[in-house]
Amino acid sequence: MGNVIIVGGGASGLMAAVFAARQLEKVTVLEHKDKIGKKILATGNGKCNYTNLDQGPKMYRGNDSSFAMKVLPLFHVNHTIDLFKELGIYPKEKNGYLYPNSEQASSVVEVLKLELNRLKVKICCEVDVEGIKKDKSGFLIITNKGEYTADTVILSAGGCASPNLGSDGSGYGLAEKLGHRIIKPLPALVQLKSDAKYFKTLAGVRTKVFIRLFIEDNFAAEEQGELLLAAYGVSGIPIMQLSSYATRALDQKKKVHLLIDFLPEVTKEELVEMLYKRVGRNPSVTAEEALIGLFNNKLAYVGLKQAGIDPLELCALVGKNKLYHLAEQFKEWKVVISGPGTFDQAQVTAGGVDTAEINDRTLESKLVKGLYFTGEIIDIDGTCGGYNLQWAWTTGAVAGMNCGIMK
Numbered sequence: 001m002g003n004v005i006i007v008g009g010g011a012s013g014l015m016a017a018v019f020a021a022r023q024l025e026k027v028t029v030l031e032h033k034d035k036i037g038k039k040i041l042a043t044g045n046g047k048c049n050y051t052n053l054d055q056g057p058k059m060y061r062g063n064d065s066s067f068a069m070k071v072l073p074l075f076h077v078n079h080t081i082d083l084f085k086e087l088g089i090y091p092k093e094k095n096g097y098l099y100p101n102s103e104q105a106s107s108v109v110e111v112l113k114l115e116l117n118r119l120k121v122k123i124c125c126e127v128d129v130e131g132i133k134k135d136k137s138g139f140l141i142i143t144n145k146g147e148y149t150a151d152t153v154i155l156s157a158g159g160c161a162s163p164n165l166g167s168d169g170s171g172y173g174l175a176e177k178l179g180h181r182i183i184k185p186l187p188a189l190v191q192l193k194s195d196a197k198y199f200k201t202l203a204g205v206r207t208k209v210f211i212r213l214f215i216e217d218n219f220a221a222e223e224q225g226e227l228l229l230a231a232y233g234v235s236g237i238p239i240m241q242l243s244s245y246a247t248r249a250l251d252q253k254k255k256v257h258l259l260i261d262f263l264p265e266v267t268k269e270e271l272v273e274m275l276y277k278r279v280g281r282n283p284s285v286t287a288e289e290a291l292i293g294l295f296n297n298k299l300a301y302v303g304l305k306q307a308g309i310d311p312l313e314l315c316a317l318v319g320k321n322k323l324y325h326l327a328e329q330f331k332e333w334k335v336v337i338s339g340p341g342t343f344d345q346a347q348v349t350a351g352g353v354d355t356a357e358i359n360d361r362t363l364e365s366k367l368v369k370g371l372y373f374t375g376e377i378i379d380i381d382g383t384c385g386g387y388n389l390q391w392a393w394t395t396g397a398v399a400g401m402n403c404g405i406m407k
């Protein structure tokens with residue numbers, strides 16, 4: 001059990017290496033990029049939102065999301081904070097979201113590297129793992145730079161999201177060849193597209209909203225926060241949070257739409273009243289002018305058109321009926337979703353190695369003794385806010401702690 005190979009030098013693989021090397025002498029990380037930790041550098045807009053104090057079942061998704069709830073307590077948020085403090089990361093908290101006090105994601109990579117050097121972990125970059133075979137004596141790892149042998153393999157190769165940062169989905173093929181079932185990988189934490197032509201006009205608008213997601217006309221989920229409107233459709237944190245429900249449904253050819261409330265703090269009736277006062281106050285101004293200061297100009301223009309009101313129509317001509325439609329337009333703006341963004345744009349992958357085939361106390365494969373899985377390659381994805389990195393740290397630590405234990 002002495003010789004461990006970790007495939008992938010991302011968040012979960014590096015954490016697995018730390019814990020494996022604290023008990024075993026020979027730990028090697030094989031990474032096909034020229035550097036380890038490339039994706040960590042891109043996290044949290046370069047600041048690395050490495051965990052979140054607010055944890056719960058709603059933050060983790062998968063075919064069997066209860067798997068996450070069984071694994072996370074084994075190395076939870078406080079363990080993560082303590083470990084990173086021990087390595088040098090002093091936490092900075094913003095509404096429960098934790099960042100390194102330096103606000104530099106590079107700090108997280110650097111402290112992990114320093115610890116791996118201290119523990120004498122061998123790091124081999126530009127080594128692409130092409131195949132893994134298991135026989136009675138252990139594992140044979142086939143790479144572009146020759147073959148390696150190991151008693152234990154930790155598969156930490158990530159998913160398919162943002163492949164430019166290293167995780168190109170090749171880990172799924174490696175797991176599949178070892179007999180594992182892969183739940184179809186789909187982009188998650190990603191923007192959503194719409195075919196509505198007016199998005200070209202709305203591109204660049206940012207505004208606080210409340211959004212409800214419907215699948216086959218049934219309510220599925222809701223979120224609030226800042227919405228970003230773009231020529232292709234919608235983005236921003238609330239959309240990212242809703243996206244994993246939407247991408248799964250779209251993949252199953254189900255109809256998906258959003259109802260966006262552009263003025264969540266007032267009721268529809270209050271908005272009708274407000275609009276009524278605005279148009280009544282100066283009947284000689286246009287409908288568009290009457291909305292100045294209430295909504296972004298581009299949004300007001302498109303909203304009027306969608307409600308069947310000519311933006312240049314004089315307020316004197318806009319009747320109460322039309323105002324009711326206008327209020328409805330802004331309070332329940334329907335956006336039919338035509339598709340999700342691509343893996344290139346996604347922050348995370350939903351789907352992956354079926355959790356039914358992984359031991360929830362050790363992360364060892366139930367099918368192949370000595371094989372462990374960590375991070376995004378497993379069929380669990382977190383919502384925005386530090387949850388995906390927490391999943392990476394937890395699974396890395398648990399696999400690293402358990403991989404040297406004789407069973």
Ligand SMILES: Cc1cc2nc3c(=O)[nH]c(=O)nc-3n(C[C@H](O)[C@H](O)[C@H](O)COP(=O)(O)OP(=O)(O)OC[C@H]3O[C@@H](n4cnc5c(N)ncnc54)[C@H](O)[C@@H]3O)c2cc1C
Pocket residue numbers: 007008009010011012013030031032033036037038039040042043044045048049050051127128129130156157158159161162165166167168169170171346347348374375376377385386387388389390392
């Ligand atoms: C832009 C962006 C911002 C994000 N921000 C946050 C955030 O602020 N907070 C948060 O919690 N999460 C964030 N995430 C998600 C988070 O970064 C990932 O979920 C997490 O890094 C996954 O860790 P991992 O170890 O499973 O996989 P990865 O970090 O993807 O690491 C996998 C590693 O394996 C290597 N590899 C893959 N295949 C092979 C192979 N065949 N041979 C050798 N090496 C291989 C890859 O090059 C890579 O280095 C963000 C993601 C992106 C893309």
